[in-house]
Amino acid sequence: MCADQAPQPDTSRRRAIELFLGGGILASLASFIYPVLRFLVPPAVVDLGGDEVVASKLGEMKPNSGKIFRFGSRPGLLILNSDGTYRALSATCTHLGCTVQYRPDLREIWCACHNGTYDLNGRNVSGPPPRPLTVFDVHQRGDEIVVSRKREA
């Protein structure tokens, strides 16, 4: 047996032990961290709102006024025009997500956060909003004003 070969088996044993120990510790850490990461992700909220909601009752709103209603987990805006027609849109501003309001004085939809305005068709006319508001369908069923998502053509 050569003198300079003697340390060879020693170091390989050491390496094997290091590998097992390090691998074991890494595997344990992974098994601790994985559940924690999954725990941190909030479970998806079930949207029970569906595609249709009763937004108002007939005669509840004054002409030339707006009302925020709940559409699923988000707010919607129902407007009763002076001519007695209804209009419903998403009330979430496309800029940074504030809730918009109807301005009877301007006959426009206005976002108070950054002074964005939309016309009654939801088109972004001035200020920072980058996209128009989503427009919903409005029906009358008995004395209920029903808002539903527009069916894709």
Add this chain to the structure above:
Amino acid sequence: MFAPLIRWLDERIHLDDLIAPFKHKTVPRHRLSYWYFFGGITLFLFIIQVLTGILLLLYYRPGANEAFESVQYIMTRVQFGWLIRSIHAWSANLMIFTAFVHMFSVLFLKAYRKPRELTWVTGVILLVLVMGFGFSGYLLPWNTLAFFATKVGTEIAGQVPIIGKPMMIFLRGGEEVTGATLTRFFGFHVAVLPGLVVVLIAIHLFLVQRQGMSVPPKVEAEWAANPAARREMKFFPNFMLREMMAWYVAMGVLGALAAIFPWNLGVKADPFVSAPAGIKPEWYFLFMFQTLKMIPSKVWIVDGEVLGVLGCSLAGLLWLLLPFFESDKASRAKVWITGLSIFALVYVIGMSVYGYVAN
């Protein structure tokens, strides 16, 4: 890989000076050395409590109308939520258990003697605080058992003469156990107690580091007779690695218990239903509970409960001051304290088992 970073830090904050005390520190090595691990395991379980507690805080909502539902949500909807809660509950129980083991080992190895009286005193206060953690945390899921345990527990506090009633109202946040109690207990559990415990642990550990590990008198005598038998190991890395192995084992036991026996949630608390039959406090309060149960309702002219509460408080105070009754010289006090320790251990275990078995 880390060498340049360590060099960079060392250049600026002189890491060597910081680590130096740990390098010189040694731990006595003898046949009873393994009892030294239980304090460390208790600390490890406390760290687990802090980490899992923070995770639970992400979803838990205090309040009589929401608490039970939010825990239910954690256990059924949040991924691995059942596991995190189960680890928190199991770790709490194991922590109290290892704290008791640590305390009795310190007692029987006589580690509380001069100059370590303050370490004992901070340790006993820590045990009381940890039991406070158990008591306040038990209410948080707002289930029936927790509701009645809190009712009885705060009622017992109310038995103390003069200060009892105001103390009970302070704890309950009113005359009765209500949502207000839950809000308070939540505050104690996540803010007040953690703050106090962290400060006391810091003092406790500082004293241990400063004074080193105590050598049991028996081993000390053997070493005095035969100085060649005296053996020590370095704290870092030798003892540290052994301690890490102990923590790893504790982790294994904890993980297995939490996964195989997930903690129950029970039924939502309703203040207007009767207490269920056979209701009992958590096991670590059983010995006190059973003691109170066995005292007759009237002893001479004193109420049984008042006598029990005062007796327990007095025993606790004597326990806290135990090291001060022991002198340096060989005396009858030493025998007396050993006898008392054995009596205390037998009493606590005996009463707990009796309380568990009795109806």
